[in-house]
Amino acid sequence: MHATYVTVTIVAALFTGLAAGTYLTGHDYPKAQADMKRLPRSWVPRLGLCLAAGALGLLAGFAVPLAGVLAAAGLVLYFVGALIAHLRVGSRQLIGWAVFFTTAVAALVVNIAHL
Template sequence: MFTVYAWVTGFAAFLFGSAAVVYLIGHEFPKAQADMKRLPRSWVPVLGLMLAAGSLGLLGGFGVPMLGTLAASGLVLYFVGALLAHLRVGSRKLGNWAFFFATAVASLGVNLAYHWV
């Protein structure tokens, strides 16, 4: 079980960490997404910091299990909020969202299964 936990958590940390970098370096994609969802562009770095915190929290969960559980839970909530932002503006382009959400749910699931069941 540890192998599955380590792979899923490592992949999720890499994925969300990479997304955080894209948000924090000022790339145009997150800015365009914020514009499409009618969010202030000033939120883009904050959202990037949230992704970075989630990624680091997942990695920290290897040492402190509760930290990983809280980070994974926070990422699931982050992507629930992203879904609401999409639906609020009538966007039905949810492919990327579904992949990121599924990864967050998987990281939470393996974390709970490995540490708490």
């Protein structure tokens, strides 16, 4: 179980950290997504900070297990909000969302089990 916990947590932190990097470096994809979802572009860096905090929180969970659980729960809520934003504008492009959401849920499950 410990190997699963470590692997899933690292994969979730990696995925989330890479997404945060695209949001924080001014990549065109997050800007296009914000435009498609009719969100202000000023939100893009803030959303990137939320993703970065989630990734760092998952890694901090190795030292403080409760931090990992809270970070994973926060990421699950973040991606529920992303789903709502997609559905609000009628977007059915949910494959990327599903990958990130599933990874966040898996991280939450293994972090709770490890706690």
